Amino acid sequence: MYVDPNNNQQASNMRWILPYCKPDLPRIIAVSVLFVIDKVLVMIMPLLAGMIVDQVITQGHHDRLPQFCFAMIAVTLVRTVVRYGYQMFMERFGQNTIYRLVSDEYEKLHSLDFTYFNHTRIGDIMSRMTSDTDAIRHFLSWVTYNVADCVILFVGSLCVMVTIDWRLALALACVTPFLFFFTRALASHAHPLFFDIRNSLARLNSMVEENIEGNRVVKAFVREPFETKKFDEHNDDYMQRNMKLAYNSRRYMPWLDGSSFMLQLIILVFGGWLVIEGMMTLGDLVAFDSFLWMIDGPVRQSGWLINDIQRFNASCIKIRRLLTSHSRIVERPDAESSVEHANALLAKISNTESKAPERIGGEIRFDHVSFAFPDDPETPILKNLDFFVPAGSKLGILGETGSGKSTLVSMISRFYDPTVGHVLIDGIDARDWPLSTLRSQVSIVAQDTFLFSDTIGGNIAFGATANDEDFVSRVAAIAGADGFIRSMPEGYNTVVGERGVGLSGGQKQRLSLARALADDPSILVMDDTTSAVDMETEAEIQRHLSELETKKTIITIAHRISSVKDADLILVLEHGAIVEQGTHQDLVEAHGRYWEIYRKQLGLQSGQSAGFEE
């Protein structure tokens, strides 16, 4: 993280963004210098023009003309170079700042827990990381110096005007409170509208995103018109929100714009009257008028700049919400040393050598674990689980759809923390382990296989430290994937689509198993990983797994008895509770739920074909 998001939670948006800008401070100082030079040169130009008129045209000093002309060209050249220079600095500054900001967003995102992702839509996060940051970039690289420009011009020319004639200047200053009032009103009304626009955009994004993801289902049910209708609603909503902003602008913008005309009117009528009454010279009035254009621009622009600032504010709020979202799974600050300490003690007690701190042995103990999702504390997902798995042994879990199997295993790599009880890995509470150690040592092959749009080889090597072809094809062979990968036209270099579209279910499952194996974990969790793999291949995979060189604790969640029957311990889960546990033999002899499933599967398998029954 470049900036700790929890540091200045109460700060205003401007104050909040400052730490992200800080490393570019030298650039900002350079910009300020160039900016001042630019403004000085801007003032010189009308003076030069005046000199040409006075000295060359009126007084007839034609010989001075070339000098003045060259001076004009030179000043312009310098000025454009200076301006180009600070504009580039500002662009670089804006880019650098959002680079840091989006990096922080990205990092934060990866530290959030499953609960967050279960309830936040991808399209929403997408818009926070793209269009919202763009609003901030626009503010930093463009709005900032334009605001400075306006303020300097306005204040500067007002000062000059005061020296010319204080009465007229005072009359002009009378307009300022109105300006202040209208800009404030515009800003306060625009703010919620911009917020609505950002939210509407996020919804539009999410809708389209979901449609793209679900395109197979949309087509299968011929729901294109329905989807388009849904899209039209979001599309229209987004437009209406933008229109609301335009209505707001309509309400205030003409007043702001009109103020600038009013300034001219005041000069003409009041100034004219002053001249007529002999309280001011005509020359002064003309001079006054020539400075008016400097005030004109800032006043007219103020409304648009206010809108830009409000857009910046709305985007800041959305990004800040993401950055300050709080994750329920947080690593202990002293995790590393405490685990080292604990390991040393354990080694002492059991009289063995202290093992490498980054390696987990693979012993798992669930100590009276109960769990409910934080957003639904009334519904227990897991109830009083209590079991022990020695390092290097095999655990099988069987249970109905939705009985909590996946939740159980996600506690091992601490994607959820138990509500009651403890999960102990190598005798140490999972909450005490450094997250990265735990997670890189526990590989879960999830039910939803997610593959990146990369080559097959790249996907398999995703979690691995080694990345040579040999290694990749070796683990692929263990997962029973080497054969079908080689039969593809481009083999390991075949690019798979996002989420592995284009591959069959069984192929995806085998690839994600290979990816997990490439990580060389101490604990391997297979969450229904071979459901779409035919039984022959599955048996082969199981044989390979038992022949692995490094000992691994293997947890298998399955529906097929054949997948779990060799396990050292089998748990049968029902509605979040363990109803039976033991080895295959124990459970069959117990004549309980497991036996029933087993009989059904065997019975169903043999079916009506008499040849295989007794």
Add this chain to the structure above:
Amino acid sequence: MHMARRNGAQRKNARRSADEAAKESVRSNGQRRNTFREDEELEEQINLRDIMRVGVYLKPYIGEVVRILTVVILMSGILVAVPYLIKIIIDSVIPNKDVSQLLLLGGVFLVAIVIYELCLRYRTVSITRVGQLMLKDMRRDLFSHIQTLPFSYFDSRPHGKILIRVVNYVNTLSDTLSSGLINVISDVFTFIITLVVMSVIDWKLTLWSLILFPVLIIWVRVLQFFQRKAYQKLSNKQSNLNAYIHESIAGVKTTQTFARERTQYETFQEQQGEVRKSWMTAVHIQFLMWPGVQNISTMTIAFIYYVGVMGFGGVNVSTGVLIAFIGYANNFWNPVINIGNFYNQLITCSAYLERIFETLDVVPEIQDKPGAATLPQIRGKVDFNDVVFRYEEGGRNILNLVDFHVEPGRTIALVGPTGAGKTTIINLLSRFYDVSEGSVTIDGYDVRDVTLESLRRQMGVMLQDTFIFSGNIRDNIRYGNLDASDEEIESAAKAVHAHEFIMEMPNGYDTVVEERGATLSAGQRQLIAFARVLLADPRILILDEATSNIDTRTEEALQAGLDHLLKGRTSFIIAHRLSTIENADEIFYIDHGQIMEHGSHDELLALKQAYFRLYESQYAMIRVANGGEALQAEQA
């Protein structure tokens, strides 16, 4: 990289002929996929046609645009008149000490202000409206076009790249299309009027003041060349970054599982760095426009002074005329700068427009034939007549002379190794692809002769990868039949045994599920998808590994519902569980793109060929365990 270039070449073809495009896109979609790292190649030359095409979106609102233009011109008229008013007051009214005249002109000025601000009120809203309507139309066209594109389109590129086109790219056009376009038109007017006024004052001086104009044109053209390249590169990098962000969010759980946050973060920063780099290159070029115009403008003014004062080149003007002329020359350059800026924006936009129109130009491979008939209510007879299928001409045959005939109401199980062609058969049936040779007919209608809508509406396809939309469970089931009542939804859920778990949820059928059903288990998602298909009440049912994540007990219960579901429908089932396969009326054993064996379970066992081997090996797998023997002993 050269693959990407080939894609670019293909795109040019796409413009040339729709037929060729269809073929080419099969090739690119069928074989090569785009990843977040790869750039998509674009055309070198700025395409005027892209810009002209924007006109299509402007057309419906042309009346409104004319009204706005009128108002805008009126406003510029007032803006031009104001300095004149001031001139009168300073030159004659004040020296004459005519207070009543001063007040009168002040009044006129006030009226002009009011008119101007009323115009501004109108302009603020109507310009936004026209711009927003155009964007809305464009987004809608993109979205509904994407709906017609085949799977392969979605499969062959990161989804973030599609998303950025529909939303972000269109939004970048916002300012250019609304205020930019209208302001530039009024600027062109101002430019012409100023030029006319200048010529009237002194045409020779006017000609002299245009002497640097060619330099400006050259400057703009040179910048345009580089700027276009730079923006194409930028849009590519942005697209890549977007794709990467999208994929990172979608795959965040995987990343966390492998504790690869660090490497992902590094790749992300690398991608972001690329965007930053190409952004800086692009603005370095883009921002050169203004200094160029500004310098040329100053040189011109200096030149006018010189020519005017020195009486050079046949110019002979009075001091007053010269000063007035200089004033107009300043006015003349303002619209030029604005037009230049607009052109600048347009070049920027063309990089995005190109992407948008490129997407709109993708020809769906599978489309309704002109005059395609509506498929009437079918009985469900399915015929594959010597079907050959390959992804591209001259490529490997995925299916090789597949020929079968299925009577209505029969249940067919497709078995065979991975990659044998089972899924392809199913995709040809619901016409997600077209056959290369032979034909697929349903009730005697060739699937290519009927509308896609009427064909697919009568088919229920359930894939292993079930997709749940964000919303409540009820609406997710209703997706199968939008007109279904709540009772029908519940009875469908009951039939597939999804009712029980749904009722256990906090809000039953109204429980809100998130995108992709993240809070449900895979088995639960499959049951919901099952209910959805049942509700659609299709004549032909296709189940592609649809029950793989469902536990035995539920499956057993489901079997009854499934029997109910299969009754009276022609069904094709791809499954690994023999229990599902055994009950089929006919089993096709598919390998190497052909039906190797077909017949009932018993017939195939009796053949003692591939199916028998498959069956035996699976059965043996279950039986080897000691428990099996214990059980047998028990039963004995």
